[in-house]
Amino acid sequence: MFEFAAALTLVSMALVLFRAVKGPTVYDRILAVNTFGTFSVILIALFGFLDGRPEFLDIAMVYALINFVATIAVTKFIKFARLGRTSNVEEVDDI
Amino acid sequence: MIFYALLTFMVVSALALLWLRNLFAVVMLSGSFSLNAAVLYVVMDAVDVAFTEAAVGAGIATVLMLGTLALTTSHEKADPGVSWPHLAVVVVVGAALIYGTLDMPRYGDPMAPIHQHVAPEYIERGPKQTGMPNVVTSILASYRGYDTLGEVTVVFTAAAGVLALIGRRRKKKNGVIKRTRSGERP
Incomplete structure (x- = not known):
């Protein structure tokens, strides 16, 4: 069963990668890369069970967090066209 | 099979990185490439390397490149064409490395x-001499303890230096810049 799930995940990754390469708009690519990251997380988890070491689940969770942070950064870049604070804010306290 | 499928994805991503001219797409694909490499490291049992690759390659590097894009432009200049001598050098060096x-x-x-x-x-000897069940930990924290301490010192110094350099100036209510985070002068 895990083999089947892993094979299906790989097929989905191929499809998503195609969309990331082809994707006409920016949003196609953001969504594709985010989904690719999610599939990577699933693949690590499945590989842990396939290999008989479910401890890999921790790594999958860390990857999910990194994927989330990266997607936040990308969407913020798209919205504000910069990563720092918006320029019209005059006084902002320290981070 | 997972191994070869991931390798195929990496080759496809790399070719697409070369082919695309929209730099935003290139940044996104390079992040996905790094995550792919990290999964490949997990499959190859190099979990610590995979952590580093995911945090640095897919996380920080993507964000830094996006910041660069925000300061510059997101479209590459026109293709200058293939430089045959350079291509020949690259092919020869690559063939030598594969050999x-x-x-x-x-x-x-x-x-x-x-x-x-x-x-x-x-x-x-590791578990007996150091009392740690993990071999990597026993080497890093015991046999190479001073070396690890030095590494941590270097990383701390680098972080302190970066904070001193890019600490933002702090504005006061009356509009006069009193001081920066790093020191006296703005």
């Missing part, structure tokens, strides 16, 4: 010279 790997022992071979030098001694 060099032919002599290497099989992946994960326990009889490889690198696994026969000092590794058995550490695996045997």
